[in-house]
Amino acid sequence: MGSLTHFTTIVLLISGFLSIQAEENKSSKPCEFKAIFNFGDSNSDTGCMSAAFYPAILPYGRTFFHEAVGRASDGRLIIDFIAKHLGLPLLSAYINSIGTSYRHGANFAAGSSTIRRQNKTFFDGGTPFTLEVQIEQFYQFKTRTGKFFLKANKSSYTRHFPRPEDFDKAIYTFDIGQNDIADVINKFGKEDSQASISNIVDYFAKQFQSLHYFGARTFWIHNTGPIGCLPVAMPMHNAKNHISEAGYLDKNGCVNYQNDMAKDFNEKLKDVVVKLRTMFPDASFTYVDMFSAKYELISNANKQGFVEPSRICCGYHEFGYHVYCGNNATINGKQIFTSSCEDPSKYISWDGVHYTEAANQWIANRILDGSFSDPPLLIEHACHI
Incomplete structure (x- = not known):
C-alpha cells in the first residue's frame, strides 16, 4: 500500500511538472498580433491633426x-517602434485619406486629445478627437470593413483592410492623459485636483469597457509621463519663477507638484487596470509605467549620451x-x-513638449x-492572460 502511495505521489508530481511546463510553453509563445489599433494624443499621433487641420x-x-x-517629433514615435518591434508597418492615421493602408491596423490618436471632454476649440488648444470620439471612429472602422468582406469580390479589400478575424488578434495600445493632467494643473493648481483626476480615470475605465464590448481583448496601456519634467514646465523656460520655494523642484529641475499629479493619475489608473482584469477574465490588460521609463532617461541624460534634459532642440522658449518649432514671431520688436x-539625437526634448526620435527609441x-510592465511580459506576449 505504501508503494502504491509512493507511486501515486510520483505520478502527481510528474503531472504537475508537465502541466507547469505546458503553461510555460503556452505563455512563451508569441501572440503574433495581426494588427495594432492605437488611441492617444500627440505622443502617438501619426498624422491625424496634420490631415484634419494645418499640415x-x-x-x-x-x-x-x-x-x-504629421508626427510631433523630428522622427519616429514610440508607437512606430512598437509596430517595428512586432514586425508590422507603421500605422496610418485613421483620417488620413492619401497613401494610407490599414491592413495591419489604424491609428486613432490625435494631437491635443484628452480622455475627458474639454470646453475648448482647436484654436484654444482643444481637439474634437477625444478618446470617446476615437473609440467611436474605431467602431465605425470595424463595422464598415466587416461589410466589405461580406461582398463577393473581396480581393481589393484584403490588401488594404484588416480581416474581420484580425480584430480579435490585435493589440490595442493607449497613450493618453497628459493633456487632462495639464488641464487640471491650469484649473486647480496643487489643491482640489484629487476629485478631478478620479473623474478622468473613471471616464478612462468606461472607454476600456466600450472597446471590450467591441471585441478588444489585448490592452497595452501606458500611464502618463512626468509632465513636470517637460522643459516648457520648467521655470527657466517659464515666466513663473518659483525656484526659491523649498521643494518646488526636484533634483532634475522638474516641477514636483505637477509630477505628483501625474503620479496620482497613474496610481488610480493602475487600480482601474487591476479591477478590469477581474471584470473581464477573457482579456489581458498590461499596465506600462511610462513615467518611470521617461524619468529614468531624464535622470541619466548625460550618462546616456544626451544633453541636459531641460534643453530644447527646436523652438524659442525664453522669459515666458x-x-x-516651425513658427516665427516678433517679440519685443525682435x-x-x-x-x-x-x-537632434543628442536631445531628449524636441520642441519643449514632445520627445526626439532618439529619446523615443531609448x-x-x-x-x-x-x-x-505589470505583468512583466514582453509586448509580443501581451495577449497571455
Whole structure:
C-alpha cells in the first residue's frame, strides 16, 4: 500500500511538472498580433491633426522621414517602434485619406486629445478627437470593413483592410492623459485636483469597457509621463519663477507638484487596470509605467549620451515667451525664427513638449521587454492572460 502511495505521489508530481511546463510553453509563445489599433494624443499621433487641420511642416520629421509626416517629433514615435518591434508597418492615421493602408491596423490618436471632454476649440488648444470620439471612429472602422468582406469580390479589400478575424488578434495600445493632467494643473493648481483626476480615470475605465464590448481583448496601456519634467514646465523656460520655494523642484529641475499629479493619475489608473482584469477574465490588460521609463532617461541624460534634459532642440522658449518649432514671431520688436538644433539625437526634448526620435527609441527599448510592465511580459506576449 505504501508503494502504491509512493507511486501515486510520483505520478502527481510528474503531472504537475508537465502541466507547469505546458503553461510555460503556452505563455512563451508569441501572440503574433495581426494588427495594432492605437488611441492617444500627440505622443502617438501619426498624422491625424496634420490631415484634419494645418499640415505639419519641416523641421518636424527631418531625421527619419526627411519630410513632415504629421508626427510631433523630428522622427519616429514610440508607437512606430512598437509596430517595428512586432514586425508590422507603421500605422496610418485613421483620417488620413492619401497613401494610407490599414491592413495591419489604424491609428486613432490625435494631437491635443484628452480622455475627458474639454470646453475648448482647436484654436484654444482643444481637439474634437477625444478618446470617446476615437473609440467611436474605431467602431465605425470595424463595422464598415466587416461589410466589405461580406461582398463577393473581396480581393481589393484584403490588401488594404484588416480581416474581420484580425480584430480579435490585435493589440490595442493607449497613450493618453497628459493633456487632462495639464488641464487640471491650469484649473486647480496643487489643491482640489484629487476629485478631478478620479473623474478622468473613471471616464478612462468606461472607454476600456466600450472597446471590450467591441471585441478588444489585448490592452497595452501606458500611464502618463512626468509632465513636470517637460522643459516648457520648467521655470527657466517659464515666466513663473518659483525656484526659491523649498521643494518646488526636484533634483532634475522638474516641477514636483505637477509630477505628483501625474503620479496620482497613474496610481488610480493602475487600480482601474487591476479591477478590469477581474471584470473581464477573457482579456489581458498590461499596465506600462511610462513615467518611470521617461524619468529614468531624464535622470541619466548625460550618462546616456544626451544633453541636459531641460534643453530644447527646436523652438524659442525664453522669459515666458513660447514660439513653437516651425513658427516665427516678433517679440519685443525682435524677429524670432525657430530652427532646429544641429543634432537632434543628442536631445531628449524636441520642441519643449514632445520627445526626439532618439529619446523615443531609448524609451521604447526599455518598455518593450516588459521591464516597466505589470505583468512583466514582453509586448509580443501581451495577449497571455
